[in-house]
Amino acid sequence: MANNRMTPRRFLARQIRRLRESVIDSETSKIMTTAGLAKLVYRSESLVKAWESGRRVPRSDDLNRMDDIFQTKGLLSEMGRDLVKDEHAPEFxxxxxxxxxxxxxxxxxxxxxxxxxxxxxxxxxxxxxxxxxxxxxxxxxxxxxxxxxxxxxxxxxxxxxxxxxxxxxxxxxxxxxxxxxxxxxxxxxxxxxxxxxxxxxxxxxxxxxxxxxxxxxxxxxxxxxxxxxxxxxxxxxxxxxxxxxxxxxxxxxxxxxxxxxxxxxxxxxxxxxxxx
Structure with a gap:
């Protein structure tokens, strides 16, 4: 059976998705899409989706950009530095x-x-x-x-x-x-x-x-x-x-x-x- 423990990287992924979905696009009056976030951080949409699924962890400069976009005062950068990097390394x-x-x-x-x-x-x-x-x-x-x-x-x-x-x-x-x-x-x-x-x-x-x-x-x-x-x-x-x-x-x-x-x-x- 798969391990369903909320790992640090999954927690970070969930926070990124929640923050994105809390932003309303001023032009469309709809929730910011992954494509919209990708445009703001100068990355591909597929990479943003990988962040939100926990398959990939954003680099420090990506987390800094998202902190600016979501006005989270360094919270995401801190998560990436202190939580995800301290996560116990899996097997080989x-x-x-x-x-x-x-x-x-x-x-x-x-x-x-x-x-x-x-x-x-x-x-x-x-x-x-x-x-x-x-x-x-x-x-x-x-x-x-x-x-x-x-x-x-x-x-x-x-x-x-x-x-x-x-x-x-x-x-x-x-x-x-x-x-x-x-x-x-x-x-x-x-x-x-x-x-x-x-x-x-x-x-x-x-x-x-x-x-x-x-x-x-x-x-x-x-x-x-x-x-x-x-x-x-x-x-x-x-x-x-x-x-x-x-x-x-x-x-x-x-x-x-x-x-x-x-x-x-x-x-x-x-x-x-x-x-x-």
């Missing part, structure tokens, strides 16, 4: 999501699959169903994975770099040809974002650092964290020495990857490989 994946949401730089690598933040819903579903883990709530797991991708939105100011093995694009039909075609088309679309870089390691490279398993590195407030997982569990690495090891692996494997332009050309060829 929840802990990583906390880091991921506040990161200014995200780096992701997988030798066999497209990284989760770049997956289409259909591709994610195929991966989750075949993972060997419990899949009681597949729809919920897929939705959660897709929701996390709002992090890639350019207005969030987070740089994302992914390294993908050519084999994951050409030789493993995750979900079938149609799903693969749509997945690679999505990669080409996201590769056009100003804050996203995708590099492909060609199969001609042979062995290279990173083939032992997938990992992710996030930089937040000048400090880096790494996340590694396997079929059973995951682990957030926070000790400087451990993170430095993953940084070295990252640099070594990225040295073997193609530049962005050549990677895009290879992804375009992969679309033709899977096109029905």
């Amino acid at each position: 994946m929840d802990r990583w999501r906390e880091v991921e949401e506040h990161a200014s730089l995200l780096r992701s690598y997988h030798p066999l699959l497209v990284p989760g933040l770049l997956q289409t819903p259909e591709y994610a579903r195929a991966v989750i169903v075949s993972s060997g883990r419990r899949t009681d709530n597949v729809d919920e797991q897929v939705r959660a994975r897709v929701d996390r991708q709002s992090i890639l939105s350019p207005e969030n100011d987070a740089m994302f770099i992914a390294v993908i093995d050519e084999g994951a694009l050409f030789y493993r039909a995750i979900g079938g040809a149609e799903v693969m075609c749509d997945q690679v088309l999505k990669l080409l679309e996201v590769a056009e974002y100003p804050n996203v870089r995708i590099n492909v390691v060609p199969v001609s490279v042979g062995e290279y650092a990173g083939l032992a398993g997938n990992f992710h590195i996030a930089t937040m407030d000048g400090r880096s964290f790494a996340y590694v997982d396997d079929a059973f569990s995951g682990d957030v690495l926070e000790h400087a020495e451990d993170v430095a090891t993953m940084e070295r692996v990252w640099e070594a494997l990225r040295d073997r990857a193609l530049p962005v332009e050549q990677s895009v050309e290879l992804m375009a060829k992969a679309v033709e490989r899977w096109r029905p």
